[in-house]
Amino acid sequence: MHPQPISWAAGHSIRLLDQTLLPLDVHYLVLEQVDQVAEAILHLRVRGAPLIGIAAAMGATLAARGSPTDPLAAVLRACDLLEATRPTAVNLPWAMTRMRRRARHAARLGESLHAALLAEASAIWDEDREMCRRIGEAGLPLIPEGGTVLTHCNAGVLATGGIGTALAPIYLAHAAGRKVKVVADETRPLLQGARLTAWELCQSGVPTTVIADSMAASRLRMGDISCVIVGADRIAANGDVANKIGTYGLALAARAHGVPFYVAAPRSTFDFRTADGPGIPIEERRPEEIRRVGGATIVAEGSGVWNPAFDVTPADLITGYITDLGLLGRGELERLREPAVPAPA
Ligand code: MRU
Secondary structure, eight states: OOOOSEEEEGGGEEEEEOGGGTTTOOOEEEEOSHHHHHHHHHTTSSOSHHHHHHHHHHHHHHTTSSOOSSHHHHHHHHHHHHHTSOSSOTHHHHHHHHHHHHHHHHHHHTOOHHHHHHHHHHHHHHHHHHHHHHHHHHHGGGSOTTOEEEEOSOOSGGGSSSSOSTTHHHHHHHHTTOOOEEEEEOOTTTTIIIIIIHHHHHHTTOOEEEEOGGGHHHHHHHTOOOEEEEOOSEEETTSOEEEETTHHHHHHHHHHTTOOEEEEOOGGGEETTSOSGGGSOOOBOOTHHHHEETTEEOSOTTOOOOOBSEEEEOGGGOOEEEETTEEEOGGGGGGGOSOSSOOOO
């Protein structure tokens, strides 16, 4: 049984696994207000590109509960607030555009806004679960018997509405009885690899080894890594990929050692309106995330800190894209051209 990072709770509120407390504490929050959901996304209590799209969609439904004076205006305000929480993952504006469009449509027809939004948020979640399954099937042939996959950050159950993107082929290989091992970068500064990827893989019995990010190149040189698979927060029209900071360096090291480097992502992560990587907005987070570890200050006083949450890996370093339409080369991405951010209604 995989952990469940999000679900509906009684009265159509949201039950959310607080990922900031993992792996020490498995604690669920019940969120009843839109600004609680915005806070949870901002502080990475819920994170991962597909899952923040789903969480925001579920969050937008909260604005239509009860009897607000102007329900449509309340929902549109909620969508704006939720969309502004994190700039890089395109799944967030993609989901909010769907919710706005569904709200306007329901209002025009005089339907219950709350019921319409619940249906749309649930559809976004269901579609993501299905896309994860397809990504798993598309990536399965890349995992050899006895193989070892290196991954970065967390692109698993804790980042999606299903079995993950980068981790989906690994889960399917493991379930099929194939012996597969994972090496997980710890992923400084917020340690999504050490805290989250290792936790969810160990829950499922997948043999996992955590390494510090600085060890990845040496590990790739050892020759025991079958392939690298990572997730993505936004993929531009030319195939450049924004993902967790450190992905670019990993791709360079994989290229230097002749190890295939795959990016796994659902259709909702492709942004054909952004031509290339330099056009992708990169979130910069608080310096405290670098300055402090476990409550202790580790950076010398007086020193500055730079803390971009993501980087861009150029398309020419990427061996292939594991998508819900199958394993695609850079020249085949056009097949996914369903706008990641649909045109506003
Ligand atoms: O800052 P985070 O933890 O939200 O970053 C997550 C990642 O970078 C993931 O690799 C990406 O969102 C893909 S999740 C399927």
